[in-house]
Structure formats: C-alpha cells, structure tokens
Ligand code: FPP
C-alpha cells in the first residue's frame with residue numbers, strides 16, 4: 051500500500067458525507083429543547099469544538115463531522131441542570147458536560163462500526179465515510195480526551211466514576227453483541243443491557259453534575275437514580291423508534307435491531323407474555339435472515355395488534371414518571387422544571 055502523509059492534510063478517502071437536509075453547524079435540537087440553559091449549551095458546543103486538537107487532520111475532521119450532525123445534547127443538559135439544582139453551576143459543571151458528551155460521541159462512532167451503520171442523524175456515519183479503522187481510532191482519541199478535561203475539577207473520584215461507567219458501557223455493548231440472534235434473551239437481560247450501554251452514562255451525567263454542584267449524598271443519589279431511569283426510558287423509546295419511526299425524521303434507517311437479531315422490549319413481551327398465536331406468527335419472521343421492508347412492516351403490525359408497542363411505550367412512560375418523582379425533595383425551581391420536562395420529552399420524542 052502506498053504511503054500517504056496525512057499530516058500534510060491528505061486524509062483517507064471519504065465518501066460524500068451529508069445525505070439529509072439537516073442544518074449544519076447548529077445545534078437547534080438542544081436549544082429548542084432546553085430553553086432554560088440555551089446559553090450554557092451554546093458554551094458547551096463551543097467547548098466541544100475546541101476540545102479536539104490533533105497532529106493528524108483526520109481526527110478533527112471526523113470529530114467535527116460527528117459534532118456538526120447535531121444531536122439533542124441530553125447528557126450535557128443533564129449535567130448542567132443537576133449542578134444548577136444542587137446550587138452551583140460553574141466551570142466544573144461545564145467540564146462534566148463536555149466530558150460526558152465526548153464519551154457519548156465516541157461511543158456512537160464505535161457503535162456505528164459495531165452495527166455497520168450507514169446513516170446517523172441524516173449523515174453518513176464516520177465508518178461509512180472514512181472506514182472502520184479510522185473511525186475506531188478517532189473514537190479512541192475523542193474518548194481519551196474526556197479524562198483530562200474532567201480531571202480539571204480536581205476530584206479523582208469523578209475520573210474514577212467516568213472510567214467505571216465506560217467499562218459498564220462496553221460491557222453492555224458486548225452483551226448486546228453476543229446476544230444477537232439468541233432467543234434466550236429475557237426482559238431482565240434486556241434491561242441489564244440497556245442499563246449498561248445507555249442509562250449508565252445518563253446516570254453519570256446527573257451524578258457528576260450533582261457532585262460538582264455541591265449536592266448532598268442524598269441529592270447525588272436521587273439525581274443519579276433520576277438519570278438512570280431517564281436513560282432506560284430513552285433507550286426503550288429509541289428501540290420503539292427503530293420499529294415505528296419515520297426514517298426521515300430520525301435520520302437513520304428503521305428495522306436495524308430486527309436485522310441484527312436484537313430482541314427489544316416489544317418483541318420480548320410477545321415472546322414471553324404474548325398469546326400462542328402471536329408468538330407462532332412472530333417466531334418464523336424474526337428467525338428469517340435478510341429481512342425486507344415488508345417483513346419489518348409485518349412485524350410492526352403484529353406487535354401493534356398484540357399490544358406490545360403500547361406495552362413498551364407505557365413502560366417507558368412509567369420510568370419517566372418515576373424519574374420525575376425523584377425530584378420531589380428538590381426546590382421547585384427552573385432547573386427542576388427543566389429536568390421534569392426532559393423526563394417527559396424523552397418518551398414523547400419522534401427523533
Ligand atoms: C447506541 O445504541 C450506542 C450506545 C448507547 C452506547 C454504545 C457503547 C459503546 C460502543 C461502548 C463505549 C465506548 C466508548 C469509547 C465510550 P443503539 O445501537 O441502540 O442506538 P442507535 O440506533 O442510535 O445506533
């Protein structure tokens with residue numbers, strides 16, 4: 051293979067990156083969602099863009115491609131609001147917000163490699179544009195930057211908690227991967243997997259935000275629990291969107307979980323609690339390889355008839371309400387109202 055000097059700006063070959071019509075370079079989603087912390091989220095956006103410097107140009111190129119795709123910035127919002135609710139939202143809260151979002155963005159780049167995904171947030175994925183090798187290494191780079199940023203807070207416990215959470219996320223992703231195509235998966239397995247891969251980081255955003263905000267141990271625990279429940283609800287809603295969402299709105303193909311052989315909550319509900327007829331109809335469909343769009347529509351209609359989509363949505367709503375109740379002992383201020391609204395939004399979202 052020919053040697054290319056990437057330091058001179060000759061990045062690896064890339065495909066056309068933007069395929070949707072989403073705004074570039076803005077973070078409209080987050081700003082509309084969290085008006086109370088609009089200006090703070092703008093700052094997080096600037097700090098995110100400034101966080102990545104590298105001698106190899108492809109690193110900021112891939113990173114900015116990912117950042118420009120937008121996103122709801124739920125994790126930075128959780129960190130900032132948790133800090134505000136505990137009484138102090140200063141420099142350390144911004145470091146927490148940036149660190150958790152860097153981990154999230156790195157995990158999505160890795161996840162797209164693992165899932166062999168082509169499209170996310172209406173853009174081609176980094177793996178599709180630059181290839182798996184570059185995507186994995188850039189994600190490693192981005193992930194590593196979170197630790198020095200967090201260490202500026204001067205509390206080694208924060209860095210330890212971040213490291214423990216990344217370990218948990220990788221465990222969740224590995225468990226999911228090794229369970230693909232298995233009919234042995236049960237609802238407890240599913241909740242363990244989504245708790246590890248998704249809810250753990252949302253819980254951490256709240257926990258670290260509360261810690262740097264000066265919260266008491268009880269407040270830190272309550273906010274962590276709130277974040278975990280919101281995270282579970284978020285992933286159940288995400289899995290529902292994979293079955294019922296509109297591809298243009300969610301910016302990625304639907305039916306991905308089914309094609310990967312992943313049993314999400316509605317399917318598990320039919321397999322473990324559904325009637326025999328629904329189970330018999332579902333089993334051959336999900337065991338079939340190479341699912342066509344029509345097969346996915348049939349599965350969706352079946353899950354709808356069996357009440358399984360409604361069951362999963364109801365379950366997510368229950369988690370969202372339980373999360374909001376955990377805020378009851380905090381002062382009823384703007385930060386608390388924003389966290390209550392965030393918990394409600396998580397289960398209503400269509401993107
Ligand atoms: C998206 O899930 C992915 C995650 C929630 C986390 C993935 C975690 C890792 C890859 C391990 C952590 C690695 C680092 C470097 C921090 P999904 O596939 O259900 O959602 P999607 O439909 O949006 O892809």
Ligand code: MG
Nearest residue numbers: 161162165167
């Ligand atoms: Mg994925």
